[in-house]
Amino acid sequence: MDLSLRTVREVMGVDPDIRLGLVLERAGRRDQRLGGTVCSLAAAEGHRMGALGTALLDAERARRDEHERIIDLVGRTGRADVLKGAALQRYYPPGVLRTSRDVDLLVPDEGELWAAVAAVARERPVDEARVSMLDSGGRRHWAVALNWPSPESDLDYVYAAEFLSAPFVGNSTTVPLRAEWPANRTVAHLLLIAEELFQQPLRGRDVVDAAVLVDAMTEQDVTDLHQAAGHWMLAPEVQEALARVNAVSGLATETSRVLARDLSAAAERERARRAAGGPGDGTATAVHYGFSLGPALSSPTVVVEQDAELTVVRCPVGGYLMVDTLSVPYELARTALDRYPGAVLPG
Secondary structure, eight states, X not given: OOOSHHHHHHHHTOOTTSOHHHHHHHHTSTTTOOHHXXXXXXXXXXXXXXXXXXXXXXXXHHHHHHHHHHHHHHHTTSOOEEESGGGGGGGSOTTOOOOOSSEEEEOOSHHHHHHHHHHHHHHSOOOEEEEEEEEETTEEEEEEEEEEOOSSOTTSOOEEEEEESOSBOOOSSSSOOBXXXXXXXXXXXXXXXXXXXXXXXXXXXXXXXXXXXXXXXXXXXXXXXXXXXXXXXXXXXHHHHHHHHHTXXXXXXXXXXXXXXXXXXXXXXXXXXXXXOSOTTSOOEXXXXXXXXXXXXXXXXXXXXXXXXXXXXXXXXXXXXXXXXXSOOHHHHHHHHHHOTTOOOOO
């Protein structure tokens, strides 16, 4: 595999002779997320970096270092695994940066998840928190995102951490939430990239991520991937990710080509299962979005207060009215304000 500026240009579908400044501009977009990789490759390949290039690399390295500090902080509160992001950096060639806007952490235990959220909220100037609650198979799961400003520049992207109690949420119809993830972490990260296809097309960074993971695979990893793609109901998505890798000459390898071919039968079986209707285990996932009611309703540990009218979550980052849509009915908000005197609406 050849991870170079030439290859990155090919991933992004830009002319191989386009000047580097335009490559960086395209790389920074949401559909690519390859800015740090472009900057570090430019430095490695001897391009003039100047003050701008040096500053961009410094910002990327500062973000990477902050993610490592957050991982260490959360690790002191309980068991946590890093999902993609910082965990993928070790698969990249030495000196080549993987752009990560945030750090995603899997914390399966509810108590440990909220302890981790509380620890980060204490140690960082969190100015935005989003809480979602997912019900699946009679079990409650969480997705919590914390944002805080860059310590160095008001122009920088926010720093962020996301805490999840389940790694694979599925598509809410034919692929259910799956709370476990593979013991083989190389395989697990590739499945997480494939799972992204339930929400959005793969970005340029996802394609590069998949390529470096496959390039690092041993024979045992390949065997484990075949088993895991079927078990986690992701064979079609894994095959699509591999197809994207194989479409880039600098990223395609014999392993990626053979894997894409050999997963065809499993992918077709999974498509047929989905077409037959219904989730794989008969369990649909209900997602409840948190509408902030302010910090006065916070609680040291998570408390879910629910009756026929309202579901309110009180947790270390505030109180939240849980709703099933992205907008909140006025009467529901009024009821919450009447019932909780300390509640305030955002904005």
